[in-house]
Amino acid sequence: MKKELIEEIGDNHILTNIETPLLSNAFEKSDEEKIENIQRYFSKIMQELGLDLKDESLSGTPYRFAKMYVKELFYGLNPINKPKLSTFPNKYGYKKMLVEQDITIDSSCEHHFLPITGHAHIGYVPNEKVIGLSKINRLVDYYSHRPQVQERLCLQILNDLQETLNTKNVIVVLNAKHLCVSSRGIKDKDSSTTTIEFGGCFEDIENRNEFFLTLNKK
Numbered sequence: 001m002k003k004e005l006i007e008e009i010g011d012n013h014i015l016t017n018i019e020t021p022l023l024s025n026a027f028e029k030s031d032e033e034k035i036e037n038i039q040r041y042f043s044k045i046m047q048e049l050g051l052d053l054k055d056e057s058l059s060g061t062p063y064r065f066a067k068m069y070v071k072e073l074f075y076g077l078n079p080i081n082k083p084k085l086s087t088f089p090n091k092y093g094y095k096k097m098l099v100e101q102d103i104t105i106d107s108s109c110e111h112h113f114l115p116i117t118g119h120a121h122i123g124y125v126p127n128e129k130v131i132g133l134s135k136i137n138r139l140v141d142y143y144s145h146r147p148q149v150q151e152r153l154c155l156q157i158l159n160d161l162q163e164t165l166n167t168k169n170v171i172v173v174l175n176a177k178h179l180c181v182s183s184r185g186i187k188d189k190d191s192s193t194t195t196i197e198f199g200g201c202f203e204d205i206e207n208r209n210e211f212f213l214t215l216n217k218k
């Protein structure tokens with residue numbers, strides 16, 4: 001790919017697919033094998049930058065880096081790590097809006113592998129199923145821990161919740177800061193990005209307004 005196009009895709013945060021693009025053999029190797037390999041590759045990158053890996057402070061960095069990538073920052077790539085989203089019958093017959101707000105987002109942009117941090121605000125109107133509140137946080141955490149594009153993260157959370165809750169009545173709002181915007185490129189420290197995806201009853205502007213009013217009342 002041409003260098004200019006590579007930069008353009010990164011700076012415009014272009015999204016190509018709602019599914020995270022994965023190789024068919026993505027999870028054939030164990031985490032331990034991946035850590036071993038990434039450790040080796042990252043040593044090469046550090047050496048290429050001119051760093052002396054014999055230095056005590058640097059010598060463990062390739063291992064720390066590899067472990068952090070596989071086990072922490074990108075644990076959400078592997079479906080085996082997906083949290084179990086048990087639902088419960090809506091025994092109270094609760095039919096109004098439920099809002100969970102200020103859920104932490106700790107993600108990484110797939111164009112620069114730099115942090116995306118912010119908050120998710122999620123609302124839903126239950127049908128026959130409800131979900132434990134902490135499960136929503138866990139789901140956000142899972143999809144965040146992949147190389148991401150904010151629009152895709154928003155859609156992946158929405159689609160999953162709609163399927164789990166068996167209703168289209170879900171709204172997902174993400175507000176986040178991208179380190180690749182604040183620390184490189186345009187270097188804007190203050191701007192943030194908001195994405196909004198919804199379905200079902202939230203297609204109705206009055207329901208959307210009620211949702212946003214609830215957020216503002218906090």
Ligand SMILES: [Zn+2]
Nearest residue numbers: 109111112180
């Ligand atoms: Zn980026």
